Amino acid sequence: MKTLRRIRIGELRQLVKQLEARDEGHSARLVAWACDRLERVGPKRGEQNANSKLTEIQVREIRRSKLSSGQLSRKLGISTSAIRHARNGRSWQHVS
Numbered sequence: 001m002k003t004l005r006r007i008r009i010g011e012l013r014q015l016v017k018q019l020e021a022r023d024e025g026h027s028a029r030l031v032a033w034a035c036d037r038l039e040r041v042g043p044k045r046g047e048q049n050a051n052s053k054l055t056e057i058q059v060r061e062i063r064r065s066k067l068s069s070g071q072l073s074r075k076l077g078i079s080t081s082a083i084r085h086a087r088n089g090r091s092w093q094h095v096s
Helices: 009-021 025-041 056-064 069-076 080-088
Strands: none
Touching: 009 025, 056 069, 056 080, 069 080
16 A cells, blocks of 8 residues: 655646646546645644644743743643644744
């Protein structure tokens, strides 16, 4: 089984052109529809994501805090990796 990876919209657009060049119209239309859908809807960010454990206010507090990741994780009830990711910008990049 092939492993899936995240594909950027640009890569999908290139795939559409390749499929159209090979005269695979149905596949090209399907991929083009997926591109349009992703551009319109896009992934939910921050608190809009149903799996979010933090709020933007909490992320700002984490970034300002001098407490360790372990102390903050116990205080907020989330994992230390979630604290580290929010602190170093791996997650919550849109929050300044």
